[in-house]
Amino acid sequence: MAATWPTVAEVKQVLGVNTDSRDAVITAAVGAAIEQVAVDIGYLSIDVTEEDGTFTLEGVTPAAFYEDAESEAAEVTPSYSISQAALILSVQVVKAPDQPYGVAAVFDTGGLQIAAEHPTYTQMLLGERLSLGFG
Numbered sequence: 563m564a565a566t567w568p569t570v571a572e573v574k575q576v577l578g579v580n581t582d583s584r585d586a587v588i589t590a591a592v593g594a595a596i597e598q599v600a601v602d603i604g605y606l607s608i609d610v611t612e613e614d615g616t617f618t619l620e621g622v623t624p625a626a627f628y629e630d631a632e633s634e635a636a637e638v639t640p641s642y643s644i645s646q647a648a649l650i651l652s653v654q655v656v657k658a659p660d661q662p663y664g665v666a667a668v669f670d671t672g673g674l675q676i677a678a679e680h681p682t683y684t685q686m687l688l689g690e691r692l693s694l695g696f697g
Contacts, residue, residue, distance in 0.1 A: 565642040567596050568649040570615035576653055585615075588656055592617060595651035599644055607635050 570588050574580075579588070593610045596619050600608045605621030612618075620635040627633055640648065 565640050565645040567617040567619065567640055567645060568592055568652055569617070572649065573652045573656065576649065577656060584656070588652075589615070591655035592648070592652045595648045595655055598651060599640075599648045600638065602647075603644065605638065609635060 570585060570592060573588050573592055574584075577588075589612060593612055596617055597608055597610045600610075600619055600621050604624055605619075606624060606627050607620075607622040609620045610617060611620075619638040619640075621638050622633050622635050
């Protein structure tokens with residue numbers, strides 16, 4: 563069984579959301595997360611589409627782009643690591659408005675700040691990068 567991009571239903575399950583009231587927010591978060599994962603691993607000409615809560619990513623690899631700048635985007639099937647990175651980022655994006663300025667809680671002695679970068683997300687993308695940023 564091949565890995566797939568996270569669905570709205572999967573993100574709702576992780577978040578413990580049982581209603582449809584936040585579906586628009588969750589849909590936008592999943593789309594944005596998939597798009598960002600594609601950017602972080604190096605795809606070019608990225609296009610994320612959604613139909614019935616399921617997402618598709620099309621992109622151009624740097625190698626294809628440098629061989630032919632007119633190359634067409636192809637559907638990207640994620641590895642399990644990339645899929646999990648997109649799920650982690652989706653959940654972070656949905657929860658972000660609940661932690662303004664990255665502050666999760668305030669105590670008498672100060673605040674508890676959320677890390678700027680999720681360590682598991684970063685780990686999931688190790689070895690998945692398509693290029694090193696120079697060509």
